[in-house]
Amino acid sequence: MVGGIKPAFELKSAGFTLPIIRLLDVDLDAVAAQLAAKVEQAPDFFRNTPVVIDLGGLPETERDVEFPMLVGLLRGHGMLPFGVRGGTEQHHRAAQAMELAVLGESRVPRDKAQGRGAPPPAPRRPAPRTEPEPDHEPLAAAPPPSGSFTLINRPIRSGQRIHALGGDLSIVGAVSSGAELMAEGNIHVYGPLRGRAMAGMNGNVEARIFCQDLQAELVSIAGHYRVSENIPAALRGVAVQIFLDGQALRIEPL
Amino acid sequence: MARIIVITSGKGGVGKTTTAAAFSMGLALRGHKTAVIDFDVGLRNLDLIMGCERRVVYDFVNVINGEANLNQALIRDKRCDQLYVLPASQTRDKDALTKEGVGAVIEELSKTFDFVVCDSPAGIEHGAMMAMYYADDAIVVTNPEVSSVRDSDRMLGILSSKSQRAETNAEPIREFLLLTRYSPERVAHGEMLSVEDVQEILSMDLLGVVPESQAVLNASNAGTPVVLDKISPAGQAYGDMVARYLGEDVPHRFLAVEKKGFFSRLLKRG
Numbered sequence: 001m002v003g004g005i006k007p008a009f010e011l012k013s014a015g016f017t018l019p020i021i022r023l024l025d026v027d028l029d030a031v032a033a034q035l036a037a038k039v040e041q042a043p044d045f046f047r048n049t050p051v052v053i054d055l056g057g058l059p060e061t062e063r064d065v066e067f068p069m070l071v072g073l074l075r076g077h078g079m080l081p082f083g084v085r086g087g088t089e090q091h092h093r094a095a096q097a098m099e100l101a102v103l104g105e106s107r108v109p110r111d112k113a114q115g116r117g118a119p120p121p122a123p124r125r126p127a128p129r130t131e132p133e134p135d136h137e138p139l140a141a142a143p144p145p146s147g148s149f150t151l152i153n154r155p156i157r158s159g160q161r162i163h164a165l166g167g168d169l170s171i172v173g174a175v176s177s178g179a180e181l182m183a184e185g186n187i188h189v190y191g192p193l194r195g196r197a198m199a200g201m202n203g204n205v206e207a208r209i210f211c212q213d214l215q216a217e218l219v220s221i222a223g224h225y226r227v228s229e230n231i232p233a234a235l236r237g238v239a240v241q242i243f244l245d246g247q248a249l250r251i252e253p254l
Numbered sequence: 255m256a257r258i259i260v261i262t263s264g265k266g267g268v269g270k271t272t273t274a275a276a277f278s279m280g281l282a283l284r285g286h287k288t289a290v291i292d293f294d295v296g297l298r299n300l301d302l303i304m305g306c307e308r309r310v311v312y313d314f315v316n317v318i319n320g321e322a323n324l325n326q327a328l329i330r331d332k333r334c335d336q337l338y339v340l341p342a343s344q345t346r347d348k349d350a351l352t353k354e355g356v357g358a359v360i361e362e363l364s365k366t367f368d369f370v371v372c373d374s375p376a377g378i379e380h381g382a383m384m385a386m387y388y389a390d391d392a393i394v395v396t397n398p399e400v401s402s403v404r405d406s407d408r409m410l411g412i413l414s415s416k417s418q419r420a421e422t423n424a425e426p427i428r429e430f431l432l433l434t435r436y437s438p439e440r441v442a443h444g445e446m447l448s449v450e451d452v453q454e455i456l457s458m459d460l461l462g463v464v465p466e467s468q469a470v471l472n473a474s475n476a477g478t479p480v481v482l483d484k485i486s487p488a489g490q491a492y493g494d495m496v497a498r499y500l501g502e503d504v505p506h507r508f509l510a511v512e513k514k515g516f517f518s519r520l521l522k523r524g
């Protein structure tokens with residue numbers, strides 16, 4: 001080590017899932033009243049929780065968002081507002097004046113009704129990477145991330161665990177039994193899926209699993225899982241998509 | 255520069271040492287200067303199968319510890335002067351193999367040999383990791399049964415992530431499948447996986463299929479690598495596998511149930 005200087009920090013990137021307050025009205029009195037009711041139902045949920053304010057749902061209006069009041073309101077309920085997304089240039093300037101960060105476009109679909117399960121591309125997401133797990137063989141040379149997905153062009157062997165942070169994961173090759181795939185977004189497997197696949201890792205209920213040949217040991221969307229034993233024989237060995245329908249995990253042939 | 259080949263499997267007792275002996279002898283017989291290293295420290299038996307156990311003075315660990323030099327430890331084969339054996343120590347444990355030590359030995363061998371064959375111990379512990387770390391090629395020895403296939407798959411994952419080539423982002427290790435102890439009769443009865451079944455799961459290049467054969471046991475009892483037995487199917491299969499490794503296009507044999515004719519029943523060769 002040059003000069004014997006011990007590194008005091010590392011720079012890394014990671015993806016987080018945060019609650020979003022989606023403003024539908026600039027009338028803060030209405031917001032305040034409804035928010036108080038919500039917080040009352042689950043006060044612990046909001047305590048010390050960082051939140052992002054989404055301005056994308058505001059109707060077009062001349063009126064400004066009163067950020068100082070909004071921030072005060074959220075803080076008053078124990079939340080830690082730290083950024084905004086969406087909205088106009090004017091909104092952004094006002095937000096920055098309150099030391100709020102201006103975040104990039106979302107990766108989560110705006111509306112459940114629109115584009116279910118197909119998150120739009122995300123230009124400013126933190127770079128996804130495969131995360132080494134102790135006791136497992138991470139892919140030492142995961143291909144460089146591009147956009148918000150991870151593409152791996154070779155088979156995933158028993159004992160390997162691929163964790164794609166912050167996006168979709170595509171595997172071109174077989175996934176062996178005893179291998180494990182995890183992604184915050186969708187998982188695509190172009191080859192037999194014999195191991196475990198867990199999509200929507202951070203609770204994204206819109207995530208889906210697509211595979212050409214389902215022989216999996218376990219599949220899961222946002223924690224709703226099904227083990228091999230409970231996958232009907234008719235769906236084994238065929239191309240399927242797997243998604244959440246309310247609380248139910250559905251497996252449908254493609 | 256030598257090519258470094260690891261004979262590995264994950265699962266124990268599948269035929270790694272048998273293969274290391276036959277493969278290195280096969281390469282040497284074709285005129286390639288070959289060294290075969292026993293990485294099974296504490297359970298050495300490559301020297302037995304090679305028939306040189308009574309000529310062991312120094313071993314691999316002695317060389318790593320600087321207690322002997324390579325020339326003192328390498329044992330030249332009596333049947334083929336292109337073949338050398340570096341035996342394992344029976345008295346040390348596997349931690350004696352350090353990454354630096356193993357690397358230095360392999361580097362020195364690389365200067366004068368064409369091929370260095372590393373006979374890996376079973377498992378995925380330290381000894382097996384050291385045997386595969388410096389490999390250019392891996393021969394993954396697999397028996398036609400589910401647990402062996404699963405372990406081979408696990409080993410393939412380790413090869414692609416824990417080897418020097420993986421760690422330095424170099425071209426990946428070339429991986430070859432060798433199916434051993436194959437019994438077409440048992441496959442026909444559904445008691446064993448077929449070549450196709452195994453290939454479907456592992457999807458890798460098939461270097462050879464070695465049939466289950468009494469000749470293997472006889473050969474190891476006699477301390478003769480089975481590839482020298484040119485009559486037995488196992489010996490021939492190992493000969494074919496060496497040829498394929500060297501780039502020859504040799505069709506696979508011994509995959510189907512043999513029709514027992516009058517003469518073969520009379521001769522009853524295993």
Ligand SMILES: Nc1ncnc2c1ncn2[C@@H]1O[C@H](COP(=O)(O)OP(=O)(O)OP(=O)(O)O)[C@@H](O)[C@H]1O
Nearest residue numbers: 266267268269270271272376435465466467470471
């Ligand atoms: N093709 C074969 N036909 C019959 N027996 C075989 C065959 N190949 C190997 N064997 C037998 O299987 C046993 C194990 O073989 P070997 O020692 O080569 O395996 P290994 O993988 O090196 O074992 P270990 O994991 O303990 O190092 C030996 O008794 C050997 O004779």
Ligand SMILES: [Mg+2]
Nearest residue numbers: 270271294374
């Ligand atoms: Mg052995």
